[in-house]
Amino acid sequence: MLHRLLPLILAGACVGASAAAPKPMTLADYLALKGPVPNATFAYGSAPSQFAELFLPGGPGPFPVAVLVHGGCWTKEFGGITQLRNLAAALAERGIASWNVEYRRVDEAGGGYPGTYQDMNAALAMLAQQAHRYPLDLDRLVAVxxxxxxxxxxxxxxRPRIPASSPLYLPDPLPVRKVVSLGGLADLRREQALIKSSCDREIGQLTGAPSDKRPDVFSDTNAGDLLPNGSRTILVTGELDRISPPRVARDFAARARAAGDTAEVVILPGASHYDEVAASSHAWPRVLQAIESALQPAR
Known part of the structure; x- marks a missing residue:
């Protein structure tokens, strides 16, 4: 009798396991994310969106630092810095400080090219300044x-590979050698169609227009054209991500490795584009593992 019942028992167990599996997070779930207020806030420019938030763990430090940069299809419509406070809180519990960056987006005055990138430059320069006042170890830094x-x-x-003629050029930028990209849409040259379909962004909003001095608009904006740069990039993508599917991560990693950089791909089982960025998600342990791995000294 047992041998006849076994298939039914196993089938029932599979159904139960499937029913217990967490549902992938939605955009509404993402927009509802929040976290504590920061320890300090710093304006790096005069525009309302030009500021960064510092979150510090308890204890004396010095602490490794995660630079957090939110998504939202480069527009104000889909949230921003508020949602990433949930990551900052979770990282503080692990002894990691966070520099949570707000910036001008394409639908804000001064956003797009070159302003959005110049905001990144200014936010990182402000971090370098504040590292003298707060217990921050910039030798252990990862950008997430x-x-x-x-x-x-x-x-x-x-950034070190950006041409000196570019308005985005800095002579001595704060080095960013460790990167964790969560569902990133990084290769502007090769992913134009996906960026249009996923975010309704025209590539010119992100690259600017060509000119005699700058005929190739990807030369200073496209991560895929700024290789090799000596970085280690961990590309983390949800298995069910439809905004930036796993193929995008695998393609970029292959190009980075071919150029001589270090790149790894982590696929999060059963995770959406929004599970990637939520400490409350079932995918968080693997995201945290990627961040902490990036902060480990090179062997």
Whole structure:
């Protein structure tokens, strides 16, 4: 009798396991994310969106630092810095400080090219200044960005390769050698169609228009064109991500490795584009593992 019942028992167990599996997070779930107020806030420019928040763990430090850059399809419509406070709180519990960056987006005055990138430069320069006042160890720094923020943190790693003629050029930028890109849309040159379909963004909003002095608009904006840059990038993507599917991560990692950089891909089982950035998600342990791995000294 047992051998006849066994298939039914196993089938019932599978149904129960499937029913117990957490549902992938939605955009509404993401927009509802929040966290504590920061320890301090710093304006790095005069526009309302030009500021960064510092979250510190308890204890004397010095603390490793995660630079957090939110996504939202480069627009104000889909949230911003508020949602990433949930990550900052979770990282503080692990002894990691966070520099949570707000910035001008394409639908804000001065946003897009070159302003959004110049905001990243200014926010990182402000972090370097504040590291003298707060217990921050910038030798242990990782940039963590979600979606559009993934594009921006991957761009940060390539800043030393930006041509000196570019308005985005800095002679001695704060090095960003470790990157965790959560569903990042980083390769502007090769992913134009996806960026249009996923975010309704025209690529010119992110790259500016070509000119005689700058005929190739990707030369200073596209992380895929700023390789190799000596960085280590961990590309983390939900298995069910439809905004930036796993293929995007795998393609970028292959190009980075071919250029001589270090790149790894982590696929989060059963996770959506929004599970990637929520400490309350079932995917968080693997995201945290990627962040803490990036902060480990090179072997």
């Amino acid at each position: 960005g979600h979606s559009a923020g993934g594009q921006l943190v991957q761009w940060m790693a390539g």
